[in-house]
């Protein structure tokens with residue numbers, strides 16, 4: 001395991017002038033003649049920022065506003081991460097679900113590097129390919145500056161410790177299918193480092209339609225059960241769909257309206273305590289969910305849309321959140 005130091009640097013806008021395709025808000029518009037040597041591709045968003053696109057999954061990472069702007073809005077500012085770290089004593093545990101091209105993780109590290117603290121960053125993904133691809137295009141993507149060495153060590157040994165400005169970082173990577181890891185198959189979740197419950201979860205899978213296995217009720221129920229009720233933990237994610245919010249509520253989370261990201265006027269913030277949520281979903285939202293044609297959580301990794309079943313509607317109405325808010 002390597003110990004190294006990262007000097008303070010700001011994320012630069014990448015020069016995406018070469019080897020890109022242009023991406024419209026909803027989907028990529030291919031430009032003739034663009035080649036890629038991998039299952040991933042560099043794309044240029046409408047605002048000129050570069051991002052990564054998975055050709056197999058047909059999805060662009062951080063579409064519209066780009067990797068750094070989205071991660072700053074969704075995680076750093078919404079979670080008031082700097083304030084939380086300034087007040088925190090001891091290790092602060094961040095779970096990064098869907099490491100991908102590491103934009104979320106690096107944005108969090110860069111935005112907090114002047115705060116003297118200890119961060120345990122625990123990343124999960126079933127492939128390192130997007131990260132390896134992104135590192136080969138670090139200049140165009142623009143957000144890797146200074147973190148290339150720790151990332152190479154993370155790829156090589158799955159763990160790296162380094163000094164990030166004033167903070168100590170212990171970063172580990174868990175390679176595998178996240179739902180399987182969470183279900184504890186083969187004792188995977190018994191690892192001593194995973195025993196520390198997270199304070200924050202950056203949840204960034206592909207969309208439910210493309211990646212249903214990452215959005216099921218059993219997955220979020222197991223995730224909720226891993227939390228420590230005495231350790232406040234927040235989970236922001238980019239979707240605002242009724243089905244996701246019902247899933248999080250039935251899994252045990254409190255759920256609120258999340259900040260806009262530029263792409264979406266509203267996202268979702270879940271937590272194991274109402275204190276971390278500024279705008280909890282209220283009874284009007286509950287009534288709309290009761291009428292929605294797309295609200296029943298997925299119990300299997302198969303995308304489907306259905307109104308709430310009577311049992312789910314009953315459980316939802318009994319959720320403590322709706323006793324606490326009008």
Ligand SMILES: C[S@@+](CC[C@H](N)C(=O)[O-])C[C@H]1O[C@@H](n2cnc3c(N)ncnc32)[C@H](O)[C@@H]1O
Nearest residue numbers: 098099100101102103104125126177178204206
């Ligand atoms: C939208 S990308 C994440 C982007 C990333 N957070 C970033 O900042 O660059 C979604 C990621 O989820 C990962 N993923 C999808 N399904 C998974 C699964 N079943 N287990 C683990 N990782 C998964 C994909 O490999 C992909 O890297």
